[in-house]
Structures are given as structure tokens and as C-alpha cells.
Amino acid sequence: xxxxLCGGVGAARMxxxxxxxxxxxxxxxIVNTGDDTELHGLYVSPDLDTITYTLAGVVNPQTGWGxxxxxxxxMQALERFGxxxxxxxxxxxxxxxxxxxxxxxxxxxxxxxxxAISRAWGLGVRLLPMSDDPVRTRLRLxxxxxxxxxxxxxxxxxxxxxxxxxxxxxxxxRPAPGVLDSLGSAEIVVxxxxxxxxxxxxxxAVPGVASVLRARRDxxxxxxxxxxxxxxxxxxxxxxxxxxxxxxxxxxxxxxxDWVGTLVIDQADADRAGEVEAAGVNCIVAPTVMRTPExxxxxxxxxxxxxxxxxxxxxxxxxxxxx
Amino acid sequence: xxxxLCGGVGAARMxxxxxxxxxxxxxxxIVNTGDDTELHGLYVSPDLDTITYTLAGVVNPQTGWGxxxxxxxxMQALERFGxxxxxxxxxxxxxxxxxxxxxxxxxxxxxxxxxAISRAWGLGVRLLPMSDDPVRTRLRLxxxxxxxxxxxxxxxxxxxxxxxxxxxxxxxxRPAPGVLDSLGSAEIVVxxxxxxxxxxxxxxAVPGVASVLRARRDxxxxxxxxxxxxxxxxxxxxxxxxxxxxxxxxxxxxxxxDWVGTLVIDQADADRAGEVEAAGVNCIVAPTVMRTPExxxxxxxxxxxxxxxxxxxxxxxxxxxxx
Numbered sequence: 001x002x003x004x005l006c007g008g009v010g011a012a013r014m015x016x017x018x019x020x021x022x023x024x025x026x027x028x029x030i031v032n033t034g035d036d037t038e039l040h041g042l043y044v045s046p047d048l049d050t051i052t053y054t055l056a057g058v059v060n061p062q063t064g065w066g067x068x069x070x071x072x073x074x075m076q077a078l079e080r081f082g083x084x085x086x087x088x089x090x091x092x093x094x095x096x097x098x099x100x101x102x103x104x105x106x107x108x109x110x111x112x113x114x115x116a117i118s119r120a121w122g123l124g125v126r127l128l129p130m131s132d133d134p135v136r137t138r139l140r141l142x143x144x145x146x147x148x149x150x151x152x153x154x155x156x157x158x159x160x161x162x163x164x165x166x167x168x169x170x171x172x173x174r175p176a177p178g179v180l181d182s183l184g185s186a187e188i189v190v191x192x193x194x195x196x197x198x199x200x201x202x203x204x205a206v207p208g209v210a211s212v213l214r215a216r217r218d219x220x221x222x223x224x225x226x227x228x229x230x231x232x233x234x235x236x237x238x239x240x241x242x243x244x245x246x247x248x249x250x251x252x253x254x255x256x257x258d259w260v261g262t263l264v265i266d267q268a269d270a271d272r273a274g275e276v277e278a279a280g281v282n283c284i285v286a287p288t289v290m291r292t293p294e295x296x297x298x299x300x301x302x303x304x305x306x307x308x309x310x311x312x313x314x315x316x317x318x319x320x321x322x323x
Numbered sequence: 324x325x326x327x328l329c330g331g332v333g334a335a336r337m338x339x340x341x342x343x344x345x346x347x348x349x350x351x352x353i354v355n356t357g358d359d360t361e362l363h364g365l366y367v368s369p370d371l372d373t374i375t376y377t378l379a380g381v382v383n384p385q386t387g388w389g390x391x392x393x394x395x396x397x398m399q400a401l402e403r404f405g406x407x408x409x410x411x412x413x414x415x416x417x418x419x420x421x422x423x424x425x426x427x428x429x430x431x432x433x434x435x436x437x438x439a440i441s442r443a444w445g446l447g448v449r450l451l452p453m454s455d456d457p458v459r460t461r462l463r464l465x466x467x468x469x470x471x472x473x474x475x476x477x478x479x480x481x482x483x484x485x486x487x488x489x490x491x492x493x494x495x496x497r498p499a500p501g502v503l504d505s506l507g508s509a510e511i512v513v514x515x516x517x518x519x520x521x522x523x524x525x526x527x528a529v530p531g532v533a534s535v536l537r538a539r540r541d542x543x544x545x546x547x548x549x550x551x552x553x554x555x556x557x558x559x560x561x562x563x564x565x566x567x568x569x570x571x572x573x574x575x576x577x578x579x580x581d582w583v584g585t586l587v588i589d590q591a592d593a594d595r596a597g598e599v600e601a602a603g604v605n606c607i608v609a610p611t612v613m614r615t616p617e618x619x620x621x622x623x624x625x626x627x628x629x630x631x632x633x634x635x636x637x638x639x640x641x642x643x644x645x646x
Binding site: 098099 | 366394396407416
């Protein structure tokens with residue numbers, strides 16, 4: 001079994017690649033819920049939904065999130081009331097939030113609803129929220145104002161300087177059922193090329209997760225989300241710098257070195273492999289940009305082979321034709 | 324000022340007629356919330372919404388409720404999850420429920436949100452929910468099962484026999500701000516041709532309402548929702564019989580006689596005026612079926628003139644051209 005720490009779009013693409021090369025039933029995705037938010041009374045879980053829609057093959061290919069062919073009639077009608085409309089909830093997407101909220105108001109846990117939504121979409125990969133308890137990523141901006149993640153990410157389009165990040169509720173959050181077991185028993189733990197600060201960071205902040213990973217650091221393989229000094233998507237590069245690190249593959253290595261044994265960096269950064277190794281992290285150089293499902297599958301093969309073990313029951317079979 | 328006790332469709336049409344003959348700012352509509360329900364975590368208030376959409380001129384003319392030109396993408400998407408879809412929430416209509424739910428989860432009362440929604444639609448009539456506290460109409464069916472109002476009305480299409488009706492929460496509900504004041508100080512209290520059992524009944528069940536109305540019974544004028552022994556819409560006729568009364572204008576008179584001084588009955592029931600009077604209720608015979616706004620205005624003039632007082636600042640002016 002393979003456990004994957006996941007944020008949103010980058011993780012979703014990596015999972016598509018992984019389920020092409022191993023049995024999807026052998027993959028457990030442990031997903032960031034620090035971005036979750038309540039909007040108009042609805043429980044919205046952006047990373048879980050991005051992964052679900054991507055694996056179901058219905059994601060909007062232009063944005064990497066939301067549904068293909070979506071309409072926005074409800075949002076348009078909300079404008080009349082002066083309500084928040086900068087977070088665009090599509091009409092069909094609303095069904096996911098309505099179902100989740102109705103179930104949770106009726107007492108179901110986020111894990112239970114996530115399993116039901118996964119079944120409804122026929123997913124093979126098992127999705128686990130990192131916690132069923134609320135953990136909320138909050139960012140203190142340069143001007144001392146603290147904002148919730150979605151306000152930073154969507155409303156302000158992350159074009160503001162961040163002084164510090166905290167994960168509200170993390171201290172008392174319990175890992176969701178299956179999270180620690182999966183992380184402990186997986187043959188390999190993969191860290192998707194998601195934002196290390198605000199996508200992977202919240203998962204690490206859930207009590208118990210970091211210590212399990214540190215104890216098995218040698219079989220934890222991360223993919224750098226920074227390529228040639230820049231994030232492919234989102235503010236990972238700026239956040240790393242703003243929080244005192246560096247926007248580079250070696251910067252990522254130093255950020256995660258306590259619990260990641262191997263870092264896969266892009267071939268564009270081949271000349272920085274030595275710096276990664278100098279940080280005490282094994283380095284693999286590979287094409288990491290997943291422009292197509294085939295490129296994602298190629299990356300998945302490299303990641304799953306990184307520890308030298310044969311990983312997943314059928315890892316080699318689908319890989320053979322292209323090998 | 325005129326106070327109007329309101330259910331849904333029939334009340335909405337009557338209010339359209341009334342605001343054509345008096346200053347809308349002089350009309351206070353006190354609206355049943357016993358039908359309110361939580362669906363998918365959203366607070367849905369069907370009678371308030373029907374009245375709002377009707378007065379705003381955006382109601383679906385085929386159904387008398389919901390929005391004109393509505394789409395149902397969210398409902399269609401909800402089917403995947405096996406969630407409740409027999410209560411059809413349109414995409415644009417969802418905005419009303421999202422806004423209301425978001426505000427109420429943030430601490431606003433139903434009255435406050437209702438005022439905001441009314442302002443957003445530019446309504447002249449003042450809408451008051453009967454209470455800001457939850458009152459839920461529940462019906463015990465012949466087979467002893469108890470169901471919530473929407474399950475009876477929408478899911479079962481009210482084609483089941485009812486043994487008894489209760490208004491859960493009514494004992495401890497407080498009238499919403501302005502309700503008792505309006506009922507006490509209005510020149511006339513009008514009871515719209517709504518279902519006397521399940522639309523007007525819940526309003527009467529709110530502590531304080533019935534006693535205020537009994538004390539001013541002589542200036543309370545109701546319009547019979549039963550015409551020629553049948554309800555124009557919905558199960559009022561069957562409910563009256565099932566609860567031991569009669570599905571007729573005199574049956575309505577006997578049902579409301581303790582707090583209604585005058586009943587306007589349809590001309591089709593002219594031969595039953597004596598029975599209404601025998602129940603101790605003044606009777607006015609008039610065309611009560613509101614097929615057009617003009618017919619609604621005509622009925623409004625008769626109702627507002629029923630007590631012999633000149634009602635509303637501008638009551639006579641708009642009426643003059645057609646008089």
C-alpha cells in the first residue's frame with residue numbers, strides 16, 4: 001500500500017499518474033483540510049473536491065479545479081444580496097457541498113462523507129481527510145491583519161506578503177481514522193508536489209503525523225513543487241521565502257529534511273542536486289512537470305521506485321510496455 | 324396599517340392585489356414558518372420565499388412558487404449521492420437559501436434576514452416571519468407515522484389521510500419582533516385564503532397571537548380558501564374533514580369563528596352565507612378566485628372595505644379609476 005500526502009491540483013495530477021501504474025485500491029490519499037471553509041452555511045473542502053473531480057475525470061481542465069462545463073446561476077443570484085461571491089461555487093459543484101453539509105449536520109464525520117462521495121464517483125483511490133476535526137490555516141499578513149486561507153488564496157489572489165502561518169485547531173485535532181495506520185504501514189509515503197507550507201504543512205501539524213513520518217523518514221519520498229526557483233502554481237515560492245527559507249529545490253529539501261528521506265527534483269534543477277544532498281536528503285532528478293497523464297505516470301514510476309523497493313502489487317506490469 | 328396573516332401562494336396573490344389598492348408600505352405580512360425546513364444544511368422558508376418572489380414579480384407563473392426560468396443543475400448533480408431531491412431547489416433559488424443560511428449561521432435572526440432579502444428585492448410590503456424561533460408543523464398519518472410538513476406536502480403530495488396536526492416548538496416560540504404590535508395596532512387584520520389548518524394554524528399557535536386576535540375579532544376579516552366545497556390548491560379541504568370539520572365555507576367559518584369576525588366567501592357559495600352567519604361570523608359574498616392581479620385587487624378592495632372603515636392612506640385613490 002502507498003500513502004500520499006496531498007494538497008489540491010498538483011496532488012490530484014500525481015494521483016492520476018499513480019493509479020495508472022499501480023492498483024488504485026493500493027493508494028491511500030491523505031488530504032489537507034486546512035483550506036476547508038464554511039461558505040453560506042455550506043462545508044466546502046477544496047482539496048478533497050479537486051482530487052475527487054480529477055480522479056473522476058470531470059475536473060475543469062482549464063483551472064484544474066471545479067467541474068467541467070459548470071454554470072454559475074446560484075452565484076449570480078447571490079450577488080443581489082451582497083453576499084460573498086469571490087469564492088465561486090458552481091451549480092453542479094454545489095451539490096457536493098450540499099450533500100456533505102447535510103450529512104455532517106446529521107452527525108456524519110468528514111471521513112464518512114468523503115467515503116460516500118468517493119463511492120458515488122466510483123473512485124479506486126481511497127481518500128482520507130487528514131482529520132475529522134476542524135483545522136484552519138490562517139495567515140498573518142505584512143500589515144498584521146490575519147486572514148483565513150481562502151481569503152488569502154482566492155480573494156487576495158495570494159498577492160500579499162505573509163508574515164506567519166498557523167493551523168488553528170491543529171493542536172487538538174485527531175488524525176482521521178486510518179491516517180496514522182496508513183502512514184505507518186505503507187510501503188512508501190509519497191509527498192505530492194503540493195505547497196509545502198500551506199498544503200502539506202497542515203497535515204504535518206496534526207498530532208502524531210510528524211512523528212510517524214520522522215520514524216520512517218527513509219521511505220518518505222517527496223516531489224519538489226518548486227521548479228527553477230518558481231512554483232508551477234500558487235504561492236509556494238513566495239511563502240517559502242517569506243517564512244525565512246528559499247524558493248528552490250534545495251530550499252524545499254531544507255524545509256522537509258526532518259521527515260523526508262528522498263526528494264525528486266525537476267531536471268531543470270539538475271545542477272542543484274548536490275545542494276539537496278548536502279541538506280541530508282537523497283536526490284533524484286526527473287521530469288516532474290505533469291502536463292499530461294502520461295507524464296504524471298512517468299513521474300509516478302520514478303517516485304515509486306525511489307526507495308529501491310518494488311511498490312504496489314501491480315507496479316511493474318503497467319509500467320512494462322513503456323519501459 | 325393593515326396586517327395580513329399569510330401562508331404561501333394564495334397569500335402571495337392576495338398581497339399583490341392589496342398593494343395595488345393601498346400603499347405597500349402600509350401592509351405588514353405575518354408569514355407562516357411552520358413549513359420551514361432544513362435541507363442539505365440549508366434553511367428553507369417556503370412561504371416567505373413564495374411571497375417574496377411573487378411580490379418581486381419573479382415567481383414561476385406555472386407553479387405559483389419558485390423562480391421563473393429556473394434551472395436545476397444542483398438538484399440533478401445531487402442525485403448522484405442519493406440525497407433528497409424530491410424537494411426541488413432551483414439553482415437561482417438556492418442563492419436565497421444560501422444567503423439566509425449563511426446569515427443565520429452567523430447569528431442573524433430569521434426576521435433580520437427576511438428584512439434584508441425584502442430590501443434586496445425592493446419589496447414595499449413589510450414581511451415578518453411569525454416567529455424567529457423554530458416551529459415545525461408535523462402531521463400524524465393514518466398509519467400512525469408522524470411526518471414533517473414538507474414530507475407530507477411535497478414528497479407524499481398530501482395524498483395521505485391525516486389523523487392529527489401539531490406545531491412542534493410552538494409552545495415556547497416567541498412572536499417575531501413587530502408581530503404582536505402589528506396585530507394589535509392594525510386598522511384591520513386580514514386572513515389570506517391560505518390553508519386554515521397548516522398555514523394559518525401555526526401562526527395562531529404562536530403564544531400571544533390568538534389572544535390579540537380574539538380581542539379585536541370584529542376587525543379580523545378572513546377570505547375562505549374553500550370554494551364550492553374544494554380547496555383551490557392543496558389539501559385544505561381534506562384536512563378540514565380529517566380533523567373533524569367540514570370542507571365548505573361554513574366549515575371554515577366554524578373553524579375560525581373564535582377570532583375572525585367576518586368571512587368573505589366566494590359567489591359560488593352564495594347560498595351558504597346563512598350558514599356562515601349562523602356560526603356567528605359576518606359573511607360577505609364576492610368573487611374570491613384570483614386568476615389575475617386585477618381580480619386580486621378587486622378582492623382586496625372588498626376585504627379592506629369589509630369592516631366599513633376607510634383603510635389605508637391611499638385606499639380609495641387607485642381604486643377610483645375602476646370604480
